[in-house]
Amino acid sequence: MKAARLTLSGKGQALRWSLAALLLGLLAAGGAIAAGRYEGIASCAGSTCHGRAEGNGAVVRQDELRLWQEPSSRGGAHSRAYAGLTSLRGQRISSTLGLGSASSAPACLGCHSTPVGERGDRFQISDGVSCESCHGASSGWIASHYAVGASHAGNVSAGMVPLDNPQVRAGVCLDCHLGSGKPGQFVTHAMMAAGHPRLSFELDLFSSLQQHWDDDADYAARKPRIDSVRLWAVGQAEAVQRSLTLFGRADIASNGIFPEFTFYDCHSCHRAIDDNPARGRTFEPNPGRPIEFGQPPWNDENIIMLSAVAQVLAPAEAVRFDVAARRFHAAMGSGRAETAAAAQRLNVAAGELGSAMARSPGGIDTAFRVISAIGGRAISPRFTDYAGSAQAVMAVDTLLNALVREGRVTVGAAAGIRANINRAYAAVSSPRDYNPASFRGALGQALRSIEALQ
Template sequence: MLSRAVRGPLSGIATALAFAGALMAAGAAYAAGGQYLGVASCAGSTCHGRAEGNGAVVRQDEIATWQEPSSASGAHSRAYAVLSSLRGRQIAATLGIEATSSGECLQCHATPAPAAARGPRFQLSDGVGCEGCHGPAERWLATHYTVGGNHASNLAAGLVPLENPQVRARQCLDCHFAGSEPGQFVTHRVMAAGHPRLSFELDLFSALQQHHDVDADYVRRKGDLSSVRLWAVGQAEAVRREMAVFRDPARNSQGLYPEFFFFDCHSCHRAITDGPQRRLTFETNPGRPIRFGTPPFNDENIIMLSVAARTLAPAQAAKFDEATAAFHRSMGQGRAEVAAAAQRLEAAAGALSDALSQRGYGGNDAFRVVAAIADRTTAPRFTDYAGSAQAVMAIDTLLNAMVREGRITVGAAAGIRASVNRAYGAVESPESYNPAGFRSALGQAARSIEALQ
């Protein structure tokens, strides 16, 4: 079920699909080595622990934002606590584990620091703390506030360069899809026990978790991050990671069965009736050349990356779409064919990630992407809940980007919010999802945005 954020200019952005906000978590450390010093090491009133964001260089209230109990911005700090909630206890009991001590949970619900690398102020109960995203602080903690220090020296000391969209996406994907460490993969078994389905969209997640201001000083030191770039590169890195994990023999099956996590949940989890009058819930999808009745791969990010390629990297679009079609077709051929097709699709996504990361952004890029998401080429592919929810997240986060970047006014955006909210309403829950109704609502929202260009 999609919920709507109500924080400042982000009103209307979905916090996450069934994530309830509290399950958002970051990935493993970027730099090897160094101790994890804990959130308390960053929380001084002369550092990031002020009650108000009135610092001269940075806001200095970043800890307060990270701890915010009522919004998505505090989700990382709540990640450990939800393990002891009713839902967390039920999941753990079903799996036969103790959630607050099991690596199967802690790799993503706390900063993933090895026991030997935990400093005296490090606490698992902090959830996903500063170092969960920025890397172990022992080597860069002092350099990043020293007079005369600079961003380059911080990076040399091991600070994760999150201003690089590819690095940021890979860091987030370790937990928001799957990482290399044991426990960084929410399998179908874990979801069957009650864990929410995962969904990933880099620009949306970045907006919800942003604790800093992108002011002139930030741009001078780290560059200006385009929302369209974050969205597009995030989609490319998501597909790249999906294919890498999917073709891993250790993770793509559960005994005799395939790992169902990779497939579209709602292609199977639909009402089943037995009677003389059939009720088809399957729609033919032009992006999936598969036989009727075949469980489809969850291609929500693949659909969005196809849009990004067509609008932002057209020279590579045909190759990516060909690799996508071949991947879907391979599902009806065999394991060897699937692995080879997944490798080709991974390579195509990687090439797109590089191209999308390196190109310049501006002009009408966001408008073009929004139009393409709802056009006659893409809209027929919205036959399932997951892909449709990904599309409305893209429309909304790019609309907010247009406001932040001065492409449209706050008043104009507010005037078309009802159209966007109708698209949200069409994916309010999997049970009520209607493909034709969603496509109509999405098209209306896209046309409303296009009219502002």
């Protein structure tokens, strides 16, 4: 039986897809190079395997290839990743950066194709981000993973990537949807200045966009079900740690005498500038960032969300994490050495927090409690910038869907408050029109409507 999921419609769905399109970047996210030979998408595409036109398989859907390449779906974006390099936008970016042809530039192929070692005869780089980008090089398991008696554990031991593990899944996605130190898997500020979209990441939303399986009884027999709240929380923790780890590398975190501005909040600097003497201040002080006036702030969208969920799942560690986060922001005004040391301490705190949340028993009202924490006095004043606010509204939608799947909220009741959720999405539909106070008002209304369902 398929798990229930709230279906968006009309303006709400359009807004969510619009935001998701921004977060998916240039239609791309590749995985790490794994050991083994990459056999290519054609090796998975037989009609008795994953190439059916209709998802009616007894064990798996068997129409996974159709979903992967669906032109009208955000879930089909991975198949279009390589083609994005030959688009007008891709060509302009590569030309501006002096990379030559984007379709052969190593700086682009790390995420717009499947980064491979050994290639099989059917492998085509033009397939973009294919099955093996996420599931790993298939030479060790492709011939046995569908055999009678085959198990997921056996497939993993043969080289398949265990994407049922939230940390592993987050790591694979983050390689391109946030960045890694591997070749061609880091979007620099120069790339964004040339036209590459800003990157952002939310594991549960991205998983739902890419879902090509049915969460039914036989799926649960093969793999453990992943609680959506924990999946979301793990994604936030892994994103914080990944960004801090990359920042800790001097070869990535600096660009000459300047810091690598990829790590900072884009829209806090890219604001309208004019000489009108009556122009008012276009930002709000953020209580979570003890930084000097005019200093570019670190992009703390995932830090804010992790702080919110920590209040519920690991309150003791949450206090230490918040202290480390504030000290990290404050260190930005001292120097590179002090900031790198503070980043390392915050990285450790995030890791300890993630472990504590994994051990936490949670409870049936966990999603409701996290929603309340996001709208609480400690967190909501920190929604002063576009990136953090976009994360917040995605989180609220993710948690509402979790409540529907768990049977805590009916589909009808959730649909009844969809207009309030859509108003929160509308408040972050465009960074140009973003207004902190208006956003907090819309988000608060949405949160109150969800809490009323408890």
